[in-house]
Each structure stands twice: as structure tokens, then as C-alpha cells.
Amino acid sequence: MQTEELDKEDQALQALLKDYPVPEASEAFYDQALARATHEGSRRLRNRWIMTGFGSAVAAGIALWFVGGFLMNTPDIPPTEPGIPGVTMTLEDPRTVNLVFASATALDSAILTVTLPDGIELAGFPGQREISWQTSLNEGKNLLPLELIAVSPIGGEVLARLEHKDRNRTFRLRIEVT
Amino acid sequence: MTSKHRPPDRQLAFERMVRPHLDRLYRLAWRLTGRRPEAEDLFQELLIKAYGKLDDLARIDEPGSWLSRVMYNLFVDERRRFARRRLHTVHDGELAGEGIEGMPGNDNPVGNNERLDAIRALEAALSELSDEHRIVVLLHDSEGYKLKEIHELTGLPVGTIKSRLHRARTRLRDILTQSGTFP
Numbered sequence: 430m431q432t433e434e435l436d437k438e439d440q441a442l443q444a445l446l447k448d449y450p451v452p453e454a455s456e457a458f459y460d461q462a463l464a465r466a467t468h469e470g471s472r473r474l475r476n477r478w479i480m481t482g483f484g485s486a487v488a489a490g491i492a493l494w495f496v497g498g499f500l501m502n503t504p505d506i507p508p509t510e511p512g513i514p515g516v517t518m519t520l521e522d523p524r525t526v527n528l529v530f531a532s533a534t535a536l537d538s539a540i541l542t543v544t545l546p547d548g549i550e551l552a553g554f555p556g557q558r559e560i561s562w563q564t565s566l567n568e569g570k571n572l573l574p575l576e577l578i579a580v581s582p583i584g585g586e587v588l589a590r591l592e593h594k595d596r597n598r599t600f601r602l603r604i605e606v607t
Numbered sequence: 608m609t610s611k612h613r614p615p616d617r618q619l620a621f622e623r624m625v626r627p628h629l630d631r632l633y634r635l636a637w638r639l640t641g642r643r644p645e646a647e648d649l650f651q652e653l654l655i656k657a658y659g660k661l662d663d664l665a666r667i668d669e670p671g672s673w674l675s676r677v678m679y680n681l682f683v684d685e686r687r688r689f690a691r692r693r694l695h696t697v698h699d700g701e702l703a704g705e706g707i708e709g710m711p712g713n714d715n716p717v718g719n720n721e722r723l724d725a726i727r728a729l730e731a732a733l734s735e736l737s738d739e740h741r742i743v744v745l746l747h748d749s750e751g752y753k754l755k756e757i758h759e760l761t762g763l764p765v766g767t768i769k770s771r772l773h774r775a776r777t778r779l780r781d782i783l784t785q786s787g788t789f790p
Contacts, residue, residue, distance in 0.1 A: 438780050438783075438784065438789050439776070439780065441789055442748075442776060442779055442780050442783065442789075443748060445725055445726070445729050445783075446729070446744065446745070446748035446749045446779075447748060447749060447751075448722070448726070449726060449729055449730075449745070449749045450726070451633075451634045451637040451638070451749075452637070452643065454629070454630075454633045458647075459626070459629050459633075462629075462647075462650060462651055462654055463621070463622055463625070463626070463654065465651060465654070465655070466621070466651065466654035466655045466657070466658045467617075467618045467621060467658055469655045469658075470654075470655045470656075470657075470658030470659050471658075473655065473659060563685075565648075565652075
């Protein structure tokens with residue numbers, strides 16, 4: 430009897446897994462991905478030649494850099510310091526804050542570090558004050574959704590620091606907790 | 608042939624070689640990463656890498672298998688990057704909800720609700736598995752890869768794959784039974 434139930438569950442699981450969908454990509458997405466691949470692939474090949482021919486110092490000298498960050502949502506608390514946007518959060522209530530990094534050129538192997546004040550956590554990283562990961566930026570606007578949770582009413586400032594080679598930019602976001 | 612004609616030729620050759628494999632590669636990227644932004648990043652990174660190795664690609668008998676292996680290795684090498692990568696290009700309307708509701712399925716609302724509930728439960732259960740177990744069970748049971756194909760893709764011994772498959776199924780069954788998905 431127990432074996433029969435296990436068999437039934439196995440069959441149900443197999444059917445469920447077989448039916449577990451993957452979203453379909455559109456032809457337009459494929460076209461775009463192929464175009465990006467040829468563009469970015471060519472750029473990397475060119476960079477490889479530049480690095481080989483002239484050395485990394487010259488390559489670093491001609492590399493374009495511009496990156497700026499801003500908050501996608503309208504800031505909902507007036508800035509106490511010019512240029513620093515802020516959001517209000519409710520204690521224990523997760524809120525997604527979308528930061529957008531605008532880059533004039535595609536950047537590979539950038540390091541993004543989010544530093545959190547005491548009392549603010551990033552969903553999925555409980556108790557961590559600093560979370561770092563490697564990423565790449567496409568040319569144009571790049572979105573960073575951060576799901577923040579206020580675990581104490583202190584609030585503070587969230588820093589998102591983007592580093593690429595010897596350059597870096599830090600984006601500041603003020604959090605108030607009600 | 609002048610040098611200015613080379614890039615379009617190269618581009619056309621690249622597209623001709625990889626386009627027949629895009630659907631399978633996109634599905635693999637989803638199965639490996641489990642989320643759209645990471646899947647698209649991995650898929651894109653593979654294509655960029657493949658473009659740089661076009662000359663190698665042209666000499667390979669089974670480009671689809673080769674591209675799959677490159678994607679898997681890319682995923683393993685840069686797992687941290689693809690597992691935690693949160694940056695992606697903003698497209699109009701992209702901030703609207705995204706999830707399994709947008710996935711293909713039949714249009715029967717009642718059937719769809721039950722199916723969606725079951726799939727949500729499965730999705731939650733899969734998230735409790737390690738990458739190693741989740742990937743093996745999805746490739747085998749959802750994508751229909753044979754053990755030999757998983758071995759060729761991952762380089763894992765068939766015995767290890769079987770063991771992971773068994774453990775993954777057992778764990779999923781337990782979770783789904785506890786959650787009431789299986790009565």
C-alpha cells in the first residue's frame with residue numbers, strides 16, 4: 430500500500446516536472462542577442478588586439494568611462510542633502526528600490542558593492558552589512574532592483590558602489606523607517 | 608574581398624551556425640539559473656564568447672553540444688556572478704510583474720489555476736534543492752536529457768548523476784507531500 434502511494438507520488442512528480450515550463454523567447458530577443466553578441470564580441474576582439482599591440486596602459490587610457498546612478502522611483506522624502514534621494518520604509522515591510530546605472534559604454538567585470546546601515550537588510554542576505562558581486566553593464570540604462578527590509582527603526586544610508594578597473598562611483602540612498 | 612566586408616560575413620556565418628541552437632540554449636540557460644535576468648545574462652554571455660571563438664565553432668561537428676558545454680562551464684565558473692547578478696538592461700514595461708503566469712500553457716482557467724498552484728509549489732520545492740540536484744533533475748525530468756547527455760554536458764560520472772537524480776526526486780516528493788500538493 431505504501432509502495433503504491435510512493436509510486437503514485439513518483440508519477441505525479443514526474444508529470445509535474447515534465448510540465449514545468451520555461452518561458453519562450455521571441456525571435457526579436459534572439460535577433461537582439463545575436464546583434465549584441467557580434468557587437469560586443471567584435472569589441473572584445475578589438476580590445477584584445479589593442480592590449481596585445483600597445484599594452485594595457487594605452488588601452489586603459491583610451492577606455493571610455495561614464496557611469497552615473499539614480500533612483501528609478503520618485504524619491505518620497507525631501508533630500509536633506511542635495512542630490513541624495515531618499516525613501517521611507519515601514520518596519521519589517523519589504524520594499525523594492527530600483528536603482529538605475531546609466532553607462533555610456535558597456536562595461537565588463539564591474540564590481541558592485543551594496544553597503545547597508547544597521548537595521549536595513551537586503552532580502553536573501555540576512556545579517557550581512559556588505560554584499561558584493563561581479564556584474565557587467567550594458568550600454569544605456571541598467572537596473573538594479575534591491576529588495577530592502579527594515580529590521581529596526583533606525584534607518585540610515587544605503588551605499589551602492591560600482592567599481593570598474595581603477596574607477597568607481599558611489600550611489601547614496603537615504604532610508605527613513607516609520 | 609576587402610577588409611570592410613569581413614565583419615558582415617563573419618556575422619552572417621556566426622548567425623547561421625548558432626541560430627538553429629538558440630531555443631535549446633535558452634532553455635538550458637533557464638534550467639541552470641532559474642530566473643529570467645540571470646538566464647538572459649548567461650545566454651548573452653555565451654553568444655559573445657561563441658562569437659570570439661567562431662573559427663573553433665566552424666570546425667566542430669556538433670556545435671549545439673559544444674555550445675551547451677560552454678554554457679554549462681560558464682555557469683559553473685561564474686556561478687556567483689550569474690546566481691547573484693541583479694543588473695539588467697531596462698526595457699519599457701519590464702518592471703511589470705513577471706512570473707509563471709506569463710509562461711505558455713493551455714487557456715482553460717480552472718485547469719490553469721490548478722496547474723499554476725502545482726507549478727508554484729514545485730518552483731518553491733526546487734528552490735530548496737542545491738544547484739547540483741536542481742539542475743540534474745530539471746535536465747533529466749523536465750528537458751528530457753538522457754543520463755549520457757548530462758554526463759557529456761557536466762562531465763559528472765553517470766553514477767553521480769543517478770544518485771543526485773534519486774536524491775532530488777525524493778526531496779521534491781517529501782516537500783510537495785508536506786506542502787499538501789500531493790495528497
